[in-house]
Amino acid sequence: GQQLNQSPQSMFIQEGEDVSMNCTSSSIFNTWLWYKQDPGEGPVLLIALYKAGELTSNGRLTAQFGITRKDSFLNISASIPSDVGIYFCAGPASGGSYIPTFGRGTSLIVSSV
């Protein structure tokens, strides 16, 4: 099956800093999804991208669907302590499958100033 490489694996930042993480695939994707998982909870969908080059924002979060359709990026601006959690990228590869594959996640820790 397709491989999803998510980086970085973990990040430790200070409140107020901006955060960038990305996801690359060995296959072309027709949808990119970004989820956040709070400790002890299930993942929650943050942003969905459906078109190459698409740039979508949700509050302080911005995600982009890469032009090559093999990558996607998530940025968080002015981080706050409640941004702590694990961020997953996911997406179904093209070719008819709609079943998402998940990356291994980026663990984000935000320390208060």
Added chain:
Amino acid sequence: NAGVTQTPKFQVLKTGQSMTLQCAQDMNHNSMYWYRQDPGMGLRLIYYSASEGTTDKGEVPNGYNVSRLNKREFSLRLESAAPSQTSVYFCASSEMGLGQFFGPGTRLTVL
């Protein structure tokens, strides 16, 4: 509107015991899924059901069975639990091609 609910929230089993994890959704979604989450491994698909009456294997189906009881409910059964099945199990639902809604998870320990 409860979304996706899962029972139980926690379970401890002995090796060889059986149990069924229950999942229900009230969003009228056609597709439902079972994942397991292990540290550093992300979410791995065990089984899914594209629509009522159909089920298919995912990435890691061995040792599990599923039943799509009706449109709302999708259960996961461990017939003979093994320590390797210690994990957090998530149920999810969606409409085809759209993002999934996840339940709160079942934390299973097999001794």
